Amino acid sequence: MDKLRGNYSKPATKHGIRLLHILTDFVFDGTKNTPNTVSDQTNPINVYGASKLAGEQAIKAYCPVNSAIVRTSWVYSSHGNNFVKTMLRLMAEKDQLSVVSDQIGCPTNAEGLANYLWFLSELSTLESIYHYSGQGVASWYDFAIAIQEIAIEAGKLKREILIEAVPSSEYLTPAKRPTFSLLKQSHNKLQWRESLKLYKPFVRNS
Template sequence: MKALIIGKSGQLAHELRDEQPNNAEVLCLGRDDVDICSVESLDNAITRLSPSVIINASAYTAVDKAESDEDAAYAINQHAVENIAKLANKYSIRLLHVSTDFVFDGQQSKAYLVDDNTNPCGVYGASKLAGEQEIQEHCPENSAIVRTSWLYSSYGNNFVKTMLKLMQEKPELGVVCDQIGCPTSANSLAKFLWKLTEQQSIVPIYHWSDYGVASWYDFAVAIQNIAFDEGLLKEKIPVKPIPATSYPTPAKRPNFSLLNASESYFIESSAHWTVQLKQCISKLS
């Protein structure tokens, strides 16, 4: 198997390289290697490398910035995805594309199924949904959209690293307690994506998150407790629950975006998010 990972500098791409199967030749392209907004540039790269699988780990993920940078968000999250989908279809390449829980509006109170109605509440989620629709239109066969939530890793910039930094700098923190979802290790997502490359047939949409449920406040408290136990933090600070209304942001976020990933667990087993978090923090320490 020859796998092409698009978006080589992100946390997921690093985890995909760490977890690559023994039988996989892995090629990674970033913005210095290919312009995914150009069909010609992308076509040249794909014909030169001739992969059997493409994993699209590239995305515009600055949720708040997207509200004022709409063109850039749609360029990466929709139009570039359209290019990738068309070429994957043209050359009969399996395409795995990573999407987000932000395609949902967060108005329901039970975990979202893959066929639940989408209704994004901000530019980021809307642009990611538009990318999903491009795949379904231009590469409906041998492709899968994998929605995930609250992704973090020992690589890159993410909530875990931000919290660890703030916990060493601030006397106390207030963290939103009324937005509910599930923290997901990019490492576990990488393992699931590699499993999908091996499946004889795949379905159009999967949900992947680690097991369990949490608020951002729960997540922050767990980060501090585990990091203190691991010796990464010398002392604990007060972490206080606050409502989202006390922390206004340019982008509205779903209040509840838990994904039902039970079908995906038949393909790759999952651990509770606290177990995955401990592994990540152990790696950092």
């Protein structure tokens, strides 16, 4: 993976091309109880986070000028698979769901992230690292509750089901996940629930 990132980092440097590389909150270990800043020490606790940190290091090594790392979290979109789509499908199929309530972070609308990358592309100079996600704090349970409420308001779900908050210990996974991966924002001021309302399938006539 380092070699792959080096393959596009080196030409970017050679030809003076601005490089914006999207990375993840999983480069942190989740042991803080305050938002992670761009200068905080990284310490991934799973292979996914370690591979993303290796990407950061490759960008810094091969393209140190005119590049930026953009860390984000819990990204959802109307394209591809993501938590919002999964929840909407399950809420339509089931009468009850259990969702983890002790992993803390913040959802990010991919459209807002794309607009932010465009904003960065037009800056005269770049910092080396930025953080971008929705504004505020959420657990996966909070996120699921908001999805259901907004989807019902938008007419995308016909009924409300019971959503139960459960600890991570009830959903053991092979990979560890940071329990607190909230990012301290570089620029975004839009609260995550308001951003969720702008999710295209929730916008009427979209």
